[in-house]
Amino acid sequence: MRVVRQFWEKDVLEVAPALIGKMLVRRWRSGEEKRWLITEVEAYRGEEDLACHARSGRTKRTEVMYQPGGRVYVYLIYGKYWMLNVVTGKENQPQAVLIRGVEGSNGPGKLGQRLGLDKSFYGEDINLSLRLWIEDGKERKLKIERIRRVGVEYAGRWAEKLWRWKLDQIES
DNA sequence: ACAAAGATCCGT
DNA sequence: CGGATCTTTGTA
Numbered sequence: 038m039r040v041v042r043q044f045w046e047k048d049v050l051e052v053a054p055a056l057i058g059k060m061l062v063r064r065w066r067s068g069e070e071k072r073w074l075i076t077e078v079e080a081y082r083g084e085e086d087l088a089c090h091a092r093s094g095r096t097k098r099t100e101v102m103y104q105p106g107g108r109v110y111v112y113l114i115y116g117k118y119w120m121l122n123v124v125t126g127k128e129n130q131p132q133a134v135l136i137r138g139v140e141g142s143n144g145p146g147k148l149g150q151r152l153g154l155d156k157s158f159y160g161e162d163i164n165l166s167l168r169l170w171i172e173d174g175k176e177r178k179l180k181i182e183r184i185r186r187v188g189v190e191y192a193g194r195w196a197e198k199l200w201r202w203k204l205d206q207i208e209s
Numbered sequence: 210a211c212a213a214a215g216a217t218c219c220g221t
Numbered sequence: 222c223g224g225a226t227c228t229t230t231g232t233a
Binding site: 096098112 | 225226227228229230
């Protein structure tokens with residue numbers, strides 16, 4: 038079952054860890070459908086978070102982060118990789134979760150490649166999309182580790198926040 | 210208008 | 222550890 042709209046409208050620090058263990062689903066035009074267990078996510082939270090793109094306020098790129106949670110936020114990094122994020126929180130609360138990894142994937146850039154992401158996904162409503170959405174995973178106990186975010190050393194004290202969550206193991 | 214840097218990845 | 226590659230943002 039696709040996660041409910043209200044799931045995304047909560048604070049990113051609540052949504053991000055709750056995403057671990059859920060299923061990322063991609064449906065292609067051909068009808069082929071693939072799903073992966075989400076294993077690693079990062080939270081980006083508000084204009085005060087100097088690692089967050091919204092640090093520079095409302096711009097063409099960050100506009101979607103000011104929308105209510107549940108929109109897809111994609112952006113191109115280093116001219117090559119599309120990064121997959123989902124906006125969280127209420128309207129005018131710029132936040133997003135970066136989906137860094139699924140079971141069997143290497144990094145967020147490679148994940149974007151596997152999903153065939155591009156600019157057209159920007160702003161897509163993940164509650165309604167027919168090509169990309171999130172579903173509940175199996176009910177099971179997960180061991181999750183909480184660590185620092187990657188590649189945000191420039192963000193001073195914000196770089197120290199333990200705003201990355203990674204699946205450590207599945208406890209049966 | 211221009212320069213700088215980037216939520217990455219790969220090869221050395 | 223440096224380069225690729227191009228978009229976004231800050232500065233003039």
